[in-house]
Amino acid sequence: MDGVRVEANRVASAQARVEALVLEYQTKLTRYVRRMVGDAEAALDLTQDVFLSAHRMLQADPHRKLSGGWLYRAATNAGISFLRRRKILRILPLDRELDRSTWRVDERSAASLDLQAALGHLAPEQSAALLLTSYAGYSSSEAAAILGTTSDAVRQRVCRAMRVLRRVMQEERNS
Amino acid sequence: MMGRVDCARAERLAGTIALAEASDEQRDLYRAHLAGCQRCVDDLGGEREIERTIAVVARARDAESWEPDFRAAFAKGKKRRFAWIYGAVLAVAAVVALAGGRLMQAPQSAAPAAHAISSQEAQAIAALNTQTAPRREGRAESLKFGSPALSTSIVLRVDGRGEPMRCTIAHSSGDPALDESICRTAMHARYLRR
Numbered sequence: 508m509d510g511v512r513v514e515a516n517r518v519a520s521a522q523a524r525v526e527a528l529v530l531e532y533q534t535k536l537t538r539y540v541r542r543m544v545g546d547a548e549a550a551l552d553l554t555q556d557v558f559l560s561a562h563r564m565l566q567a568d569p570h571r572k573l574s575g576g577w578l579y580r581a582a583t584n585a586g587i588s589f590l591r592r593r594k595i596l597r598i599l600p601l602d603r604e605l606d607r608s609t610w611r612v613d614e615r616s617a618a619s620l621d622l623q624a625a626l627g628h629l630a631p632e633q634s635a636a637l638l639l640t641s642y643a644g645y646s647s648s649e650a651a652a653i654l655g656t657t658s659d660a661v662r663q664r665v666c667r668a669m670r671v672l673r674r675v676m677q678e679e680r681n682s
Numbered sequence: 683m684m685g686r687v688d689c690a691r692a693e694r695l696a697g698t699i700a701l702a703e704a705s706d707e708q709r710d711l712y713r714a715h716l717a718g719c720q721r722c723v724d725d726l727g728g729e730r731e732i733e734r735t736i737a738v739v740a741r742a743r744d745a746e747s748w749e750p751d752f753r754a755a756f757a758k759g760k761k762r763r764f765a766w767i768y769g770a771v772l773a774v775a776a777v778v779a780l781a782g783g784r785l786m787q788a789p790q791s792a793a794p795a796a797h798a799i800s801s802q803e804a805q806a807i808a809a810l811n812t813q814t815a816p817r818r819e820g821r822a823e824s825l826k827f828g829s830p831a832l833s834t835s836i837v838l839r840v841d842g843r844g845e846p847m848r849c850t851i852a853h854s855s856g857d858p859a860l861d862e863s864i865c866r867t868a869m870h871a872r873y874l875r876r
Contacts, residue, residue: 537750538743551750592846592869618741640701641739647701662697663690665736669700670725673735 521565524573529558532578539579539643543586543634544593545623553585579643580653583635590631621679625672636664637672687715689722696726700736834864844873 533554541550560581561573626634632654639650640661647658647665654661687695695712698704704712709729716723726732835853840846849865 534750538746538748541748541750542742547748547750554750616742616745618738619745621738622742637739641736642743647698647703659694662694662701662703664697665700666693666697666726669696669732669735672738673727673731676735676738 520569521562524565524569525558525562528561528573528578532575533558535643536578536582539638540582540586542623542626542638542642543583543631544589545627549589553589554582556585557581576645576649576653579639579645583639583653587631587635590634617679621672621676624679625668625675628671628675629668633664633668633671636661637668640665686718687711689715689719692716692719692722692726696732699729700732834861836865836868838868840873846871846873 536557537550537554540553541547544550544553557578561578564571565573626637629637635654636650639645639653640647645653647661651658651661692712692715695704695708695715698708699712712729716726716728727735833853834851834855837850837852838846839848846869849869851861851865854861
């Protein structure tokens, strides 16, 4: 009986911790993933996968520390995998334009559309660097830890992303 | 002591300035580089230009009002998203039936391989209300109603973990939307060894 009770406590504790993570991070994390992949429904799916991974992990090891950084790392990896798969599919004859229908009308500001257009031209790692720092608010060293790279590499990726963003803005201004 | 910096270093300095992490010395180095490099002036811009460009990201973020509504998404695609919960419930039912000494045959289509989720996890996720709609590309929206039967042959490369790596069309149906939809669906699944 004691074994059953311990197991029940372990499950309840894992669930409570995941619940706290969901409450704190679901909005910002899903928005981050939506920016990265450019699709709200895919972002909802990917974010759910992240929380499910967190749940599995905490159930296996209730004492494991799971921070926001862990969630962002998992979400970033999921987003990068998704974008790579989508890129693979671009070799197919049909290459559909980014579906903007999932974006709210009030979010179609110049800044929002410029950013999304630029993200569409970036390598997934560059998008991740730009979004983790300027969008999610991590420093270059924190973003480097999340991405498993160096701060210099993050700064360089941000610069390259910014160059594309600048070009998109200039094209928009000229048109 | 300030030395000259090359364009690659200038790029990192521009990134540092964009992230508001640059010291005065780094800003001086960047300015000194721009003074002698027209290409970087055109390509990266001065400090104010960098700050103006990067501010777009924060402006876009601050204007966002989208709340990821897991509950609404759940209600919209209820049937499809319930599939794996039904699968988990049926799996539990099968275990209970077997434990009671009775043999119960679980339906073949009960639990999709892509969502091998335990009943505890199913309950946890249900409690968290994070169920989401199925992926957009998994839907058969691209199929035309009433069109004659078409078939597509695909070659799917899967890695050792069952993760699809690449999908190519071996034989097209002639309908690019159908081909794409089939490949997207195949790429979405995880594959298990039998």
